[in-house]
Amino acid sequence: MVEVGDKVIGYSTDPGVRNKGASGGLVTAILAAALEKGLVEEVVVLKHINEYEAIPIITSDVEDVLASAGSMHTVPVNLAKYAIGKNVAMPGKPCDIRGVIEQAKRNEVNIDNTYLIGLNCGGTMYPVQTREMLINMYDIDPEDVTGENIEKGNLIFRTKSGEEKGISIDELEEAGYGRRLSCRYCDVKIPVNADLACGNWGVIGELTGNATFCEVMNEKGVRLLENAIDAGYVEIEPASDKAITIREKVNNVMLSMGEKWSEKVFTEIPDGERTQYYMEQFADCINCGACKEICPVCTCGEDSKCTMYHNLEDNYRMSMFHMVRLMHLSDSCIGCGQCTDVCPVDIPLTTIFRRFADKSQKKYNYKAGMTLERPPFLEVMPR
């Protein structure tokens, strides 16, 4: 019997899935069971194209699920929008899950029939930059890579010859490589907002690399896990106290690394210089609209406040589009980094939006995308 709050170590009972999947294939097996036993109609998974590229697919084919096994830190997509209007199960980083929860608040996702398997996340990287990093820092031909993992603060790559090479994330980031900036200062590393919070932190002893630590966060998590156990797809055992402590310790190390980055990035802009700061940041904007389109919390569609008050013929010195978005996202930005990723003129949008949102989110002690709690809108008095 599984209960909310359980912390277990688990793995797939299928040797093939166990070997291929990251950390014993638990997540892959849970997804496959959810699909095969009719808990969901479809699943959202990443279809692997190569070591550095994958594309989200919505599928009811269990073969697609099995083929999606394995971690992909170089595919920084956000899956939230793929869950819209569907009865799906999906694996996701904390920011994927945060996106789904924000969508649910706006009635785009029915959270009751959307099953969320969260994956611990130390950060994701850009594919093109990662290839460059492999050549310059690892002396590895990018085409020789067969897998990667983040362990104990090191980014480890496996090659065709079976060799493993790890370099500390700090060293990589010092050299201008490593994780995306938004991942560096992200403050949710274990997806406690999901139905199941899974990852390899806390998997110790002979199970290292071969099993997943899983925390059951709510009743849906219970259903997911029980469904997979009943179907004979997974085996679990209670996590030891030592495992629980280690998981917590890794989480704390990651969070304090994030805090340091946050202090470094979000230096205070003096009073009187803020308008100038925002004007300068947006000065090169080409009005492509990609930041809105990709935003996993935006549900407005084409006719939205930010586009309605914005016209290319306007002569404002600061874009109305961005002004409205700054306000609009101040209570919903989850800091996923997607807007920065797709900005064709490299405006560090996530940092700008986080800078703006942080003030109000901190003031109301509110973190977007963590629960279904209604956002405290700016015009109301502090609670």
Add this chain to the structure above:
Amino acid sequence: MKEMIYQTICPGCGIGCGLYIRKNAEGKLSIDHMKSSPVNLGKLCRFGMKLPYYYAKENNAVNQVNASNADVETAIKTAVEILKDADSSSTALLSVGNTTNEEQMAFTKLAATLSTVVQTGVSSECLNMPEASLAEIEKAKRIVLFIDPYAQYPLIVRRLLTAKKNGASIVAVGTQPLNLADETLDLKPGQYDELKLDRESLIIADMHPNSDIKLAKNILVLAQKTGAKIQFMRSFMNSFGTGLSVNQENKMFGLAELVEDIELGNIRTLVVLDSDPIELMPDNEAAIEALKKLDKLIVISSRSSPVTELANIVIATEPVYSKAGTFLNAEGKLLKNSGTGKAGVDALSLLNAGIGGKAFTYDEMNYLVLKAIEAQKENRSVAAECAASDNGISSPKVLKGKYELKYLYNPFMWFDQKDDNDFVLLNRNTVRKLGLRKGGYVNMKSDRGELKMRFRVEALPDGLVLTAKKLPVATGTSTIISMERC
């Protein structure tokens, strides 16, 4: 129908930004950012973001014979009959680079059987090859822009901004101040020494069917004189690919010359491959009138556009994103589609065989493309040496009280796509002089009639009006107009 995902490149310009087109079970299209693309890291400009509209089902071409829908076999058979009767000296083939290298190669085969060549809309006086990769922009010490990167080739803006962070100085030659430029200089070719270029400098200009060839030559001369590198941006997804099958000996005409030849009756039969002279020429009406003079017009295209409405025969091919094939982008990178559609090559093969040439397959065309790319790498320096000095640049004489209306070419304009660009740019002096009101309209008049337009104020020189949209009052890339408040 199952969801389909296609890896492709944007058809908006020669940069060739990588992306995915997702077609859901209901046939609805959306885009996914392809962050592993070395060309753009998954970033797209305004045009790229609007590709679901560009590729909308209602914009797909349909097979037609004499304005009635037909099956593809009938369309091809009728086209064969026309081409068999056509006189090679009065037959022209045009492809500006809106399709794959393989279709382009197949089109060249058809041209050879017809004893003619494929025209690409750009004069052979200035055919050139990519000289610098886009990443090299970031390393240049001094950059001179003969384009507006924000409007015309947005995905190089980030390269320019990085160059600036790396210490580059950026000069815009032209008339519109650019946020990323350190200075804007309105220079005539005789004044180009003021640009102070050297071997560590980079010139960025562009070449398209309506480019001023004399200006392009001057820019090439400037590069040769100073040792600066030059990057010619191109307007179409496979503009450079069209050069793969061009024989250096063949005379290539600019698009305007080709249309003039049609008007003069020297060209009686025109075959176009994914190229619409009506959209491409600055004056739609004049282009339509010219095309009406043709005896026969055969259009092979994936898109329906004004030229498909005039055509005697339309042979429809699948949308570009779903074609099998390759493209050569502005930096000479060979990019590949994941699609498997071969309708274009197959149709061209049937046409070629029908008029007495050999049938061919997609794989054969692909082999020839790869071979041509190899050969081109070897001849790179030769291909780049096409400059000749000629300083006679004509700029229109603008009489007192008149204005010059100039086109600011951009991807939306090349394909006559709808955008939020229903306004013209003019300067504050003009606003004051005409007494224009904020949020109001300006009335523009030319020989072609009148047009009421909204306006935006920019720091342009006096007398200049810019438009990012083709306007019915324009008769060329530059038109003399008068304006008044309305």
